[in-house]
Amino acid sequence: MISKVVSRTLSSNRVAKYARSMSNWSQYEMGPPDPIVGLNESFALDDNPNKVNVGVGAYRSDDGLPYVLPCVREAEKINMSKDTLNHEYLGIAGDPNFVKLALEFAYGEDSGVLKEGRVAGVQTLSGTGGLRVMGELLKKGGHKEIYVPNPTWGNHIPIMKNAGLEVKKYRYYNAENSDLEFDNMVQDLKNIPEKTVVLLHACAHNPTGMDPTAEQWQEISKVMKDGNLIPFFDCAYQGFASGNAPKDAFAIRMFVEDGHNLATVQSFSKNFGLYGQRVGALSIITNDESEAKKVLSQMKMTIRPMYSNPPKHGAQLVSTILGDKQLTTDFIDQCADMASRINDMRIQLRTALEEGGDRNWEHITKQIGMFAYSGLSSEEVVKLRENHSIYCTLDGRISMAGVTTKNVNYISDAIKEVTK
Numbered sequence: 424m425i426s427k428v429v430s431r432t433l434s435s436n437r438v439a440k441y442a443r444s445m446s447n448w449s450q451y452e453m454g455p456p457d458p459i460v461g462l463n464e465s466f467a468l469d470d471n472p473n474k475v476n477v478g479v480g481a482y483r484s485d486d487g488l489p490y491v492l493p494c495v496r497e498a499e500k501i502n503m504s505k506d507t508l509n510h511e512y513l514g515i516a517g518d519p520n521f522v523k524l525a526l527e528f529a530y531g532e533d534s535g536v537l538k539e540g541r542v543a544g545v546q547t548l549s550g551t552g553g554l555r556v557m558g559e560l561l562k563k564g565g566h567k568e569i570y571v572p573n574p575t576w577g578n579h580i581p582i583m584k585n586a587g588l589e590v591k592k593y594r595y596y597n598a599e600n601s602d603l604e605f606d607n608m609v610q611d612l613k614n615i616p617e618k619t620v621v622l623l624h625a626c627a628h629n630p631t632g633m634d635p636t637a638e639q640w641q642e643i644s645k646v647m648k649d650g651n652l653i654p655f656f657d658c659a660y661q662g663f664a665s666g667n668a669p670k671d672a673f674a675i676r677m678f679v680e681d682g683h684n685l686a687t688v689q690s691f692s693k694n695f696g697l698y699g700q701r702v703g704a705l706s707i708i709t710n711d712e713s714e715a716k717k718v719l720s721q722m723k724m725t726i727r728p729m730y731s732n733p734p735k736h737g738a739q740l741v742s743t744i745l746g747d748k749q750l751t752t753d754f755i756d757q758c759a760d761m762a763s764r765i766n767d768m769r770i771q772l773r774t775a776l777e778e779g780g781d782r783n784w785e786h787i788t789k790q791i792g793m794f795a796y797s798g799l800s801s802e803e804v805v806k807l808r809e810n811h812s813i814y815c816t817l818d819g820r821i822s823m824a825g826v827t828t829k830n831v832n833y834i835s836d837a838i839k840e841v842t843k
């Protein structure tokens with residue numbers, strides 16, 4: 424009896440070993456953790472009670488907790504009470520009412536191009552999904568490359584590369600003086616071959632927090648028009664830059680006025696706090712209604728084999744808010760409150776850093792939006808993580824949305840310690 428059990432165990436071990444050696448998946452090497460999202464994993468494992476996560480760009484209350492906008496709570500209640508809501512599939516292009524409201528949010532309710540039916544628009548899996556659909560569409564349309572600012576949001580590059588495009592960079596930010604290198608940017612734009620797509624951050628540039636001024640946007644628009652370049656706006660922070668969501672669409676609306684047939688990808692993750700709901704839109708301005716229909720058909724053909732159709736819940740929340748005047752006003756106020764808390768934290772962090780130190784931290788209050796591009800070196804970032812359990816990305820980008828009145832002094836003391 425015993426020998427039977429032993430021999431069965433031996434043979435099952437042998438089978439397991441054989442199965443392992445014959446694995447169909449052994450060609451996959453362990454990949455590196457994601458430079459941004461991977462920080463959450465290390466953060467979760469850290470048992471330091473003072474640990475701070477200023478890596479991922481997600482807004483936190485002053486208690487360091489995830490925040491649901493009251494207008495979103497209200498929209499949830501309204502939607503829950505509707506017994507007409509169901510869980511059927513959306514169409515490939517998403518919820519048409521959401522798409523209409525999202526495009527009006529970016530281009531303006533009175534936008535001529537929307538009224539003329541010249542805009543092809545679809546709901547997407549938030550900003551990331553919209554960027555990927557755009558990458559695929561560009562590749563399909565014969566584009567071989569795309570230009571992005573240097574630096575840019577880390578995920579832009581793999582998204583576009585995975586879509587089969589070559590990613591090239593135009594100069595944007597000078598780390599030496601923590602400022603926009605505008606003249607170099609313009610010079611680079613002038614050298615880009617015509618009909619090339621150029622990605623621009625609509626506002627609150629990630630990671631630098633430095634946006635062009637209104638005059639500089641005008642010049643960029645002119646240079647791009649003269650060079651016959653195709654602007655592609657990534658609008659992930661509408662409301663976080665100035666605290667005024669319509670005002671943050673300034674650059675997009677001005678480019679449209681200037682006659683650019685541009686494209687825009689919108690994310691509703693940050694401004695509406697709907698991160699996990701994956702709410703976004705992609706739109707392309709075309710010459711006329713019939714061209715818009717053709718482009719829309721290609722967008723749908725791109726989406727269908729990729730993920731078939733987008734999720735419903737978050738888009739319905741945004742539609743409920745943007746479809747109601749009072750809720751829209753509430754949203755704008757609540758978004759402004761988030762922007763204002765972040766700005767207060769900028770001032771407090773800079774003040775605390777400058778107390779007793781001789782480094783210049785002026786850029787922290789000069790920058791806008793969710794991030795402070797601190798200028799910390801990667802070595803200093805590692806020291807912050809290892810010695811103080813403060814997690815930010817290796818390029819020194821600090822999510823100001825994670826800084827609170829409770830941790831600002833801890834963060835500034837730690838930064839002073841690693842930079843002395």
Ligand SMILES: Cc1ncc(COP(=O)(O)O)c(C=O)c1O
Pocket residue numbers: 480548549550551552576624629657659689690691692698702703
């Ligand atoms: C510039 C930029 N674009 C797009 C996104 C995409 O975000 P999501 O996919 O959550 O909408 C982000 C997120 O951090 C971003 O910073």
